[in-house]
Amino acid sequence: MPDRSAPLSIPPGGEHRYTVALRCGMPALERLLVQQLAPFGIQHDPASATLLLVDAPFGFALLTLETLEHSYRYVIVATENPCPEYWEDLDAFQPTILLAGCNLEQPIAEAIARVATGDRYRMTPQQTTPLTASERAVLRLVARGWTNKQIARCLGVTEKRVANTLTGVYEKLRLHSRVALALYYWGRQDVLDDILRPAPSQACPWSAGESSRCDGNKLSCAGGD
Template sequence: MSSVAVGVRVVERNPVLELGVAALLRGAAGIELVADRAARPVREGGGEEKGDGEEEEGEAAVVVVGLEGPRGLAEVERLAAVHKVVVLAPEESPALLVRALRAGAHAVLAHGHFGAAELAEAVAAAAQSRGYLSPPVATALVDWLHGGSPEAPGRTRGFGHSLTPREAEVMELIARGWSNRRIASELYISEKTVKNHVHQIYRRLKADDREHAVARWRVLGPARS
């Protein structure tokens, strides 16, 4: 880690969790907390005074964000435009973890499954623009992508082989980001027929949604003869 301390700000809606995360970071080598709630003086009449860095988020090189649901993704995206972001998210929501990474997060840790050392390591990685996934997060993502299949992703036949030729054709267009309407126009079929194909694709690939299906398709690949 660089000899220059990395400025870190904790963004968490729950003040108790915010204090807990800050406590893990406080005293860690090479880390300086910005707008530390525990260090803020109390105003006369109650409430906290804002720290010098609280109004100006730019002072923090890395922001640690608690992500409780999809609505927090907009916050991650907003912060990632200025900072390196470390996300704390529930491991039981792998689709949310993927979206957090796409929103700009450099590191993702599973809530309740990390200590001070790992949090500091994730912050250091993010500060250097390196990716970091805690073991529970990595495991959850792999299981999600593989759909619980015992077969390895390097097999000669991927999940695409379980699709009919038409479903595989539709899946290829979905992977390109095409809408159902555009797919229908391209294949000269009705939009309702496309929706039926999409439903079958989800079922065969054991996918939760379009994004999940694309991830499974890209990782495991279409059928190869």
């Protein structure tokens, strides 16, 4: 494993030591990353043998890896998607370096410098997936909006097998709908939290200065005259 504790030196005078073919699904962010990496001696070059794949928006890196036609010598994938199953699906494509987490600017610069020396590594949070490989496959396809019938045809199993596997996914992830699974897989924890958050209790319909009494199924206010 490489020693990632050593700080990455910044070359003087804007000297470019490394080149990468930077790909990102958000053009504005891509331009910003090019500017942020320049002080580290890293220059964007579409013809570079090193691909830096920045997963923005979430899902861009996975889709790119699935449809990648050009052969790169090195592939660095960086994602802030918090879903560990998503990390495993990215890692299945065997990138040279896989980075997951927040504040990845420095780790990306270090990865570019070290990949040229032959380093291969994965830097992800300690969180691991409780799902099996087959459960992860079902989760990935559900997240894409596929029906059980489509999933069964794709995986070469019965619909009943898919349904049983999906039940296990629900139980292990403690989620209860296909929408929740999709939000979880694509890293939309903010939206998922809103869905899972209990609805606030409704305020009392009468004012604080009034008393109330319950008469059978009828609610009456006894304030006033």
